Amino acid sequence: MRVLLPSPLADYTAHRREVEANGATLDELFDDLDRRYPGLRFRVIDEQDAIRPHIKIFVNRVQAAGVERRLAPTDEVLVVAALSGG
Amino acid sequence: MTRHLVLVGTRKGLFILSADKARSRWAIAGPHFLGEAVHHAVLDPRDGRTLLAAVKTGHLGPTVFRSADAGKRWKEAARPPAFAKAPAGEGDSVDHVFWLTPGHVSERGRWYAGTSPQGLFASDDGGLTWSGVDGFNAHPDRRKWIGGLQDAPPGGGTLHSIHVDPFDPDHLYIGMSTGGVFESRDRGATWTPLNAGVAADFLPDPDGAYGHDPHCLRVHPRTRDVVYHQNHCGIYRLERAQDRWTRIGASMPREIGDIGFPLVLHPRDPKTLWVFPMDGRTVWPRVPVDGKPAVYATRDAGKSWRRLDNGLPGAQAWFTVKRQAMAADALDPVGLYFGTTNGEVWSSFDEGASWNCLCLHLPEIFSVETAASR
Numbered sequence: 001m002r003v004l005l006p007s008p009l010a011d012y013t014a015h016r017r018e019v020e021a022n023g024a025t026l027d028e029l030f031d032d033l034d035r036r037y038p039g040l041r042f043r044v045i046d047e048q049d050a051i052r053p054h055i056k057i058f059v060n061r062v063q064a065a066g067v068e069r070r071l072a073p074t075d076e077v078l079v080v081a082a083l084s085g086g
Numbered sequence: 087m088t089r090h091l092v093l094v095g096t097r098k099g100l101f102i103l104s105a106d107k108a109r110s111r112w113a114i115a116g117p118h119f120l121g122e123a124v125h126h127a128v129l130d131p132r133d134g135r136t137l138l139a140a141v142k143t144g145h146l147g148p149t150v151f152r153s154a155d156a157g158k159r160w161k162e163a164a165r166p167p168a169f170a171k172a173p174a175g176e177g178d179s180v181d182h183v184f185w186l187t188p189g190h191v192s193e194r195g196r197w198y199a200g201t202s203p204q205g206l207f208a209s210d211d212g213g214l215t216w217s218g219v220d221g222f223n224a225h226p227d228r229r230k231w232i233g234g235l236q237d238a239p240p241g242g243g244t245l246h247s248i249h250v251d252p253f254d255p256d257h258l259y260i261g262m263s264t265g266g267v268f269e270s271r272d273r274g275a276t277w278t279p280l281n282a283g284v285a286a287d288f289l290p291d292p293d294g295a296y297g298h299d300p301h302c303l304r305v306h307p308r309t310r311d312v313v314y315h316q317n318h319c320g321i322y323r324l325e326r327a328q329d330r331w332t333r334i335g336a337s338m339p340r341e342i343g344d345i346g347f348p349l350v351l352h353p354r355d356p357k358t359l360w361v362f363p364m365d366g367r368t369v370w371p372r373v374p375v376d377g378k379p380a381v382y383a384t385r386d387a388g389k390s391w392r393r394l395d396n397g398l399p400g401a402q403a404w405f406t407v408k409r410q411a412m413a414a415d416a417l418d419p420v421g422l423y424f425g426t427t428n429g430e431v432w433s434s435f436d437e438g439a440s441w442n443c444l445c446l447h448l449p450e451i452f453s454v455e456t457a458a459s460r
Contacts, residue, residue, distance in 0.1 A: 008143055008144055008146055009146070038162075038164065039149065039162050039164075039166075042147045042149070042166060042168065043143070043146035043147045043149070044146065044147065045147075046147060046168075046179035046180075047169050047180070048169075048171060048172065048177040048178075048179050049171070050179065052145060052146070052147055053145065054144075054145035055145055055146075081144065081145050081146065082145055
């Protein structure tokens, strides 16, 4: 499925902001992303499988509450990293 | 050719200052990891080339980067420090890696990392993969030792000041803010609080075994059982025979006090150390007392102290020097370096008698370490 990534993750994907990955849940999708782009998952999802603070994940433009969110092959996943800070 | 390095971790990246052995001409390289917080960067003294950096990018998760050529090229750890998966709501997550320590000289490839919240991790492959030290992270009393969110500093509780006894690779020391000083004699399998004699004015039981706030712990690299630390409540030397700390900061000038963050040992003389006092009065401004920065040195293990401020700003200087932002090199005379929260690196090549500003305008400085690259 189509996965859109924020600029802070660009180093993992050779600066591709739109990539393909597979999974029946967000958890599986990020496992697949980590296989393709090693290290990416831990920057977004912590060791307790929680989406990190200030990171939001949308499935078909609806925010997902957690990595257990189920996915269909035609879904579009958008990862947003907040720009707060200074 | 050996280069003398000063590794400066900042809120916005890593900078590497380098000089020849004379320390007369300096160059600055970087930033590495521009825009990313580098809490600590350490060159492995066992090979003079392996450089590890504790990095956190904005809101992304924490990681460790490794360079095999003293900072020319970097590779992210394949498995950064992370706590074990726990039942929902019970597990910790590493917010950032705060401290890095190479293992004993006899254990090439061994490293330790301390995190926020307080966790201890080890690597046996030079920092590529990390595992939790379960004797600490899974200890049934760990939660009691480190307290809750109300006990932690604003940036989160940290495990710092990891030291491997130079005479025994199984003997480890750690400091925790908060939690106190702890030691392990069995490579991290079991831990014992080591806080007797340390004041804890902020605790209901000032004589408790743990819950203290060591800011910076140092173990002498050449002399057995010489340990000092700068605490939230004073400067201390450990009397190993009694396993009890003595408050050597009591001999500091009363108007300066003995509150601060960093503490640096002379690499050869176990009775010489330097501290950078901070204003710990009333609301704890944590700036130089009266806006007049000064290093204080003792040459007699804390019986007496001498103010060293020649060359430092004489007034209206309000920066802070963080606990990991002051270091000594191993040359003779010893070079001293400290980095400030307003991005200045100050140096002394005469053991503190005079100070020079090495560079200005860096981001907020988190850490300063020295190294000799080969």
